[in-house]
Amino acid sequence: MAGNIMPNRLDRAFYQYQDELEAKALEVLRSGWYVLGPEVQEFEKEFAQYTGSRYCVGLASGLDALWLAFRVLGIGSGDEVIVQANTYIASVMGITINGATPVFVEPDIFYNMDASRLEELVTERTKAILVVHLYGQAANMEEILEVCKRHRLRLVEDCAQSHGACCQGKMTGTFGEIGCFSFYPSKNLGAFGDAGAIITDDEELAKSMRIYRNYGSEKRYYNKVVGANSRLDELQAGLLRVRLRHLSRLTAERRELACRYTRELQNQRLHLPQVRPGCDSVWHQYVIRTKEREGLMQYLERQGIGTIIHYPIPPHLSEAYADLGHQRGDYPLAEEYADTVLSLPLYNGMTREEQTFVIEALNSFPG
Numbered sequence: 001m002a003g004n005i006m007p008n009r010l011d012r013a014f015y016q017y018q019d020e021l022e023a024k025a026l027e028v029l030r031s032g033w034y035v036l037g038p039e040v041q042e043f044e045k046e047f048a049q050y051t052g053s054r055y056c057v058g059l060a061s062g063l064d065a066l067w068l069a070f071r072v073l074g075i076g077s078g079d080e081v082i083v084q085a086n087t088y089i090a091s092v093m094g095i096t097i098n099g100a101t102p103v104f105v106e107p108d109i110f111y112n113m114d115a116s117r118l119e120e121l122v123t124e125r126t127k128a129i130l131v132v133h134l135y136g137q138a139a140n141m142e143e144i145l146e147v148c149k150r151h152r153l154r155l156v157e158d159c160a161q162s163h164g165a166c167c168q169g170k171m172t173g174t175f176g177e178i179g180c181f182s183f184y185p186s187k188n189l190g191a192f193g194d195a196g197a198i199i200t201d202d203e204e205l206a207k208s209m210r211i212y213r214n215y216g217s218e219k220r221y222y223n224k225v226v227g228a229n230s231r232l233d234e235l236q237a238g239l240l241r242v243r244l245r246h247l248s249r250l251t252a253e254r255r256e257l258a259c260r261y262t263r264e265l266q267n268q269r270l271h272l273p274q275v276r277p278g279c280d281s282v283w284h285q286y287v288i289r290t291k292e293r294e295g296l297m298q299y300l301e302r303q304g305i306g307t308i309i310h311y312p313i314p315p316h317l318s319e320a321y322a323d324l325g326h327q328r329g330d331y332p333l334a335e336e337y338a339d340t341v342l343s344l345p346l347y348n349g350m351t352r353e354e355q356t357f358v359i360e361a362l363n364s365f366p367g
């Protein structure tokens, strides 16, 4: 029997709110205003309020949010930024686009940065820590904040996978100077094209970000800095506003799916994800580990169940970063995770039958 289950699918989440989304799309198309207009302004207000931060600035992507964050903080050539070794490569690009050097730290058992290893990596060049709330789970912010305070480091958060995730009741993105978000369609709060944003409590940083996103101009044709074209468009902002209204329910649905996996998966060969006490996860991914990954993927594929690896090559071993001079063995934990992690199908609108099919297949995986 073939399951025909994709690792992720976005059509279901569209149909859940089809009427509202289609009405908003038509409204924007008919409005005659398509980039940085009233929908963007409203979205910025609503997303700032949702996260509990003072300012939100809409941007064109999550990568832009990251590199512009370091740009407005004045971090660049000669500076070091500590980032976890097991992240999506965009986190690292946010650092290197500015000419700064990424210094990698090993992950903990929750796939976040291991806060206990930060101290030993701080040098006189270290300017900031980039924490990634990977797979939807908030990192150990208490300890990370302590290190930042002790060494006067800036803190930037990569929240591309953690919309709505909290640590000690406080939302990810509000711990540091700047929280960076992606609204790429597959993220928990997904647009229907590329989109991103930053949140901050600092008025100057927000102002600076608004200047940078629009060619460095505050007043039309008066350019203060060499900026970027990273404007959020009205269509994406409008559709994100619709989705944001339903984000709590969408997150609850992901939590239920994840809980059921944890409750019902029973196979000694599979290591299940754990959640740190005091922090929570919005389950961007449900990531298991197994030494028999290749065999498991093929076994599932034969039954029509698709899975994805997030991520098979850690940034320090990526061809793109060959010039950093790292080798296999430099970050053994991150490398082990890269060799063994596997993301199970989990998406809004996944049916009970689909999940039952996946669970039964996994529980009868003979190894």
Ligand SMILES: *Cc1c(COP(=O)(O)O)cnc(C)c1O
Residues within 6 Å of the ligand: 061, 062, 063, 064, 087, 088, 090, 091, 132, 158, 160, 161, 182, 183, 184, 194, 195, 196
């Ligand atoms: C998706 C993602 C990004 C980049 O976001 P884009 O909108 O694709 O540019 C950055 N960091 C992490 C952890 C991501 O998952």
